[in-house]
Amino acid sequence: MNSSPSVKIVSKCFVKPKTILEESKKPYYLSPWDFAMLSVHYIQKGLLFQKPLHSTDTLLDKLRESLAIALVHFYPLAGRLSAQINENTKSYSVSVDCSNSPGAGFIYATSDLCLADIVGPKYVPLIVHSFFDHNRAVNHDGLTMSLLTVQVTELVDGIFVGLSINHAMGDGTSFWNFFSAWSEIFQAQECNKTDELYLKNPPVLKRYIPQGYGPLFSLPYSHPDEFIRTYESPILKERIFCFSSETIRLLKAKINQVCGTTSISSFQSLTAVIWRCITRARRLPIERETSCRLAADNRGRMYPPLPRDYFGNCLSALRTAAKAGELLENDLGWAALKVHQAVADHTSEKVTQMIDQWLKSPFIYHIDRLFEPMSVMMGSSPRFDKYGCEFGMGKAMTLRSGYAHKFDGKVSAYPGREGGGSIDLEVCLVPQFMEALESDEEFMSLVYF
Incomplete structure (x- = not known):
């Protein structure tokens, strides 16, 4: 540089x-x-x-x-x-x-x-x-x-x-x-x-x-x-990890086979990997609870559903949690089932309850209070057609984000440039945890270079 x-x-x-x-x-x-x-x-x-x-x-x-x-x-x-x-x-x-x-x-x-x-x-x-x-x-x-x-x-x-x-x-x-x-x-x-x-x-x-x-x-x-609180992120390392479509396909198949199901998605499978590997990198006490959240679009979960092109906010941060010890002692399928269950449980009734709760007692999100320390938050989505935005310059070389919403454990998911179900993860961690993640064999064996 x-x-x-x-x-x-x-x-x-x-x-x-x-x-x-x-x-x-x-x-x-x-x-x-x-x-x-x-x-x-x-x-x-x-x-x-x-x-x-x-x-x-x-x-x-x-x-x-x-x-x-x-x-x-x-x-x-x-x-x-x-x-x-x-x-x-x-x-x-x-x-x-x-x-x-x-x-x-x-x-x-x-x-x-x-x-x-x-x-x-x-x-x-x-x-x-x-x-x-x-x-x-x-x-x-x-x-x-x-x-x-x-x-x-x-x-x-x-x-x-x-x-x-x-x-x-x-x-x-x-x-x-x-x-x-x-x-x-x-x-x-x-x-x-x-x-x-x-x-x-x-x-x-x-x-x-x-x-x-x-x-x-x-x-x-x-x-x-x-009700307004400013937020300053800690000093972070931010790295893009790429996962090929073939790696994602094999990971999903392996997890579904282990769990005896076909319902766990590619993204839920990858979320389970990143949750376990970041938790291992942090070397948490076995009794320490660690949570994993996923941003979920509520448009299709509403009753009646909102249009797919509804312009506005319509999302929830779904949560699952486990003690660090049980997350790491059990296999990857166990974590994937936890993630999958959090998504499956997010019904139209849950969405309605959330809206009713806000109407009775309005609240404002604050980043430092919304996400627990030592948690993992999966934001954005690999489903958005981000590389379809070309502006007469052809396909973009890569995607990047600004300062906003970054903290230790924030992960943003993007479609991989190669398409076909490939996924890029933008991972933000404090330096010592990033170094430990990069030494994690389970995680790095899946990364495409």
Whole structure:
């Protein structure tokens, strides 16, 4: 890597929807799931491309033009949060103002880095955090900050397109639906369909509001200081581990055979591996409880189900737990069954209970309280078509994320670049645990180099 890599902001502007829809002139209301996200970070994910043959100025123009069209479909992302406070009744409400806003952010930056500086090192370099706007911002900051910022960073031989989206506006499904739609519109532009407004999977913007409630929810506070907490991650090592489609297939088959079933999924199998191996790397006392959580999409679990393209937050962090001793003394199938059971038990009734609980006693997620120390949290999903976002530059070389939501034991799952069921895991651990994981024969025997 260069001796002192840097990222220099060249220009900043705002992009508004190309067409102002009538519905965008009204307040846009949030659901209970969205309110719960006000004190966590923006979602920050991006793709690294080889530099295209045409000029960067041409690329930037096309990105801005297609973004303006994409924002017609996703107009709340061009707005700002708006707070309504009643100190007498101790109530704090938030909605989205889509009409009094400069729009979504668009940043152009340059760097003296090369592609090899990003994909070459064993650990993800910290400079990657500079490829994203809203560093360390929490979602409540959307009162004054853009709810979406695109940062395009030009490297010596590459382009990084990084998105920061306010997590109160949507979850990972919503994030990648937007990224894909924007790319789809860009590709349509390339075919000279400049005013292309048709999307294969248009977002469903109408938020889920439980019957008999809303549309505006209130938190029992009179000042944001009562419920907003900033979060600083410890010093972490971050590494991408790749698992080939063949390895994943064999792992799933082996675990299902051991358990005498066919119902344990590829991702549940891999989750069991990472939970056991990280627990072993931490050398926990045998009586110490360790938990494993998975981000689960609730859209299909609702009754009636929400549309697949529902735009907003609709997820739960499923939990299973075991004492470190029993997790390591039992075989991998035992751990996989624990993970599988947590998913199988997450029924529409459980989702309804969670919503009812929030309506009776509204709560806000805080990263330092949501996840126990010495736990493993599986975030994101290998099901999202992340490498389908091409922007006329071909398939991305790799995917990277920003500072947001990183702590010891945070694992993010991405589809492998080769496709076919391959999976990449972005693992964050404190240095001594990462070193121990890299010495774990069971784990490293599965990793593809």
